[in-house]
Amino acid sequence: MSTLSTSSLRPLYTAAQVRELDRRTIAGGIESFALMQRAASSAWHSFRSRWPHARSVTVLCGSGNNGGDGHVLAALAMQSGLKVQRISLKPLAVLSGDVARAAELATAAGVGFDEWQPGTTLVGEVVVDALLGTGLAGEVAGDVKRAISAINEASQPVLALDTPSGLSADTGAVLGTAVMATCTVTFIGDKVGLHTGDAPAYTGEIDFRPLGVKAQVYFDIPPSAWRLDDSLLLEAFRPRSRICHKGSLGHVLVMGGAPGFGGAALLASQAAARLGAGKVTLATSPEHVTASLVRCPEVMAHGIRGGAEAGMLPSQADVVVVGPGLGQGAWGQAILQSALQSSAPLVVDADALNLLASHWPEERRDNWVLTPHPGEAARLLGCSVADIQSDRPEAARALQRARGGVIILKGAGSLVVGPSGLVVCPYGNPGMASGGMGDVLSGMLGTLVAQSSTIEQAAWLGVMAHALAGDEAAKTEGERGLLASDLASYARAFINP
Template identity: 40%
Template sequence: MAQDLSHLPSGLYTSATVKQAEQAWVDAGEGDLYQLVERAGKAAFELLKSSLKRPQKVLVVAGQGNNGADALVCMRHLLQADIECALLLHPGTHPTAQWQQAWQQLQDFSFERLASDGWIEADIIVDGLLGTGIRGQLSPEVALLIDNINLSDAKVLSLDLPSGIMADTGAASGSAVQADMTLIMGALKQGLLTGRARHCAGELHFADIGLTPYLPAPEVQRVDGHMLAEIFKARPRDSHKGLSGRVTIIGGDYGMAGAIRLAGEACLRAGAGLVSVISRPEHQLTVNNGRPELMFRGCELVDMEVYQRLGWADVLVLGPGLGRHDWGYNLFKAVGLTEKRAVVDADGLNILSTEPRCHPNWVLTPHPGEAATLLGCDSHAIEADRFAAVRQLQRQYGGTVLLKGAGTLICNGSQLYVAPVGNPGLASGGCGDVLSGIIGALMAQGLENFLATVAAVVVHGEAADLAARDGERGMLASDLMPWIRHLVNTQ
């Protein structure tokens, strides 16, 4: 099961903003920067003491920045508690003043110091190598240290960030420590909840070291399943299907009937009152077999009946299985002639990339490959800075943009949310079609586009986490359906 992150702050910050808050803390007369180091190191010691069995030996791997200073303070407390420690120090060119103070405080204790290229096995490794101080590519010496940490059988506690992970993006600079736990100091760094960091950070813990009053209003926020109870209130007893929204879903070219069927069923399971599907006539049996609640309109050519079905809907969902041939392109153009609220996914996005336009009332749902196509780059550039990518997509195409992946991002230009929900079981065909159906359903039920998208991402991810109780590998998109219904009835 996914970790419950409700104990974490909702605001997310860049490393520069956190440094400004630290300086504001000092300027307010709260203390000096070394006192923050002392608090951070003490918090790391307390976490080790409370959450792990008493270790036989701890290896502290530290650099000479303030992250390394936190590690040295933690080590001093471990030694005071009569826990055997060894130190592997990676020398820097300019140790910080705070590191020098922490080092001086450590000199009253006896411990084993390893050469920078040495190594020993331990029960616990404290990773204080880089923290937020990473700049560019790692040196071969640092990369080797990280590889040794990852090859060890020891439990790993990373301080603030797993070394090698970039605080502002969640991307890895080559190698990155794969921690069992990460203790976040003072403020939640935005990169920890998305990208490669989702794999490397392990169980997240938070240490309040006193910065909260000095942090500005966050530009990025975290969201999870605890929001759902505020959204899904009980329906009035006199409700009828006309009050629950009408959705038309367009797609399913030859060989892709499953995509449109999954999107349609997810739309129904998420509470839409009426759902109509426009697809190839040959796909009616596939769509309606076992799901007769879906209305079906076979389409060979875009005619008046198609336009009537588009006009009938409150919300359009375009793209699941649409294809990139003339059939799909003509449907794309037909949807573009309407002013309807719309969700554009899959091949709808691929066609959009060939005829770029900006629209304030749609929701775009690219995965990194589709995002790269829309921005004219490659997926590596998207994953290198997912925050920059989703903002650029929103500026260029308008509306609300959802960038899928580990730690989905949702942006409407004024708000940016990170949803650290879901699991690798979602990396299978059809899961994106399910998400599009949920978004369309929530929009049709009256939620504003951005809120509908955020809530749909949470429902989708939480449903995946519930479905993964039977294992992530082999999980199907259709396995989410009963859990979607369960989650939209959270009250």
């Protein structure tokens, strides 16, 4: 596979970084109010492209710059002939600076004004959320909380400006309550928190508008993360050499399937084969060998009763996938110990992660991929699942600092952290919330690690191929009833672009 870099990916920033970009843009000669007008104009363009036939709009404005964007958008809507309901959470008389100037602009354009009152009916065909943006420090409360509830209880589609109010732009966590938007138009720099955690349930479609700001020219403000893009698959998976052979395409060893738990290891080994490994070996409990031969005879299945019987298998492989169906008993412990004694790169999943947390708390390697879901990540870090989900980017970074290698924190907006930093996967769907999905991912990763020059780039590609396969399967037959075993065949199309 070709060597990849983050240079072709969309950079993602924290709210503080975007505020600094905003400050420098203004210091560079663009008046702050002109930048506000530019944001509102971009938001209005986003509005019109999605709801071209809307004849009325409700704009809810907070007292900060996000509210200023809303006031200017209200003026643009009025000038375009729409009926505008403008609601402010603060009296216009107490506004100051650019926000007051924006409110005056809307009033001069003939836009009416209502101060927020509980029970206010939102009458526009579309609702614009200009309450908070990225300026939220703690949980929402008071009138803002009640206004968010009113937006969510209404039936109209919602356009959120910059960030759905109540959603952390840095972590993707909901801070008490948050607006459930149909579309979020975000400005200057795309935000990390719009792509992970709770965010996918709140942002709707994300429309990024840089407003003419070239964020990456500021070398002292490096992106906080990068957004994966399926164009990387085209870049990575070039046609194979006409003289390649199975020995040059990677040998994957899957170790898992404790007595009575064979399915996960079978899913992983078949996924490794479907992703193009030259050879796949399965080391599993003897009772699962027949099932493996029936399911995928191309996999070389070995029945082993313990770690000693694994013998030389780990040393003969290019990569070892350990964990699917492993269990946490004596069998699983022995198998994991055998894998850890190998110098080959490892993909560690499922109960192997739980065993690392309980029996190998100090184990650290540079040549492994750990693939925890939030529960496994919490056990590895000695905290709660709520702690993990409250700041997924920091949890993933903390795991990488503690354990080395590459960390894949699974879930909505899966995160990959390695030497190049944090990347976010924007693909995947709720249909993938079913048993065995992680096992299939670990098998895919095994093949890609065996064929890649770096395990970090293999992790990027594996997470993307897995998520895109899930999206394609859901598009074809729907999300409900999507099985892990469906994914490998769909993923095959993405590695043969």
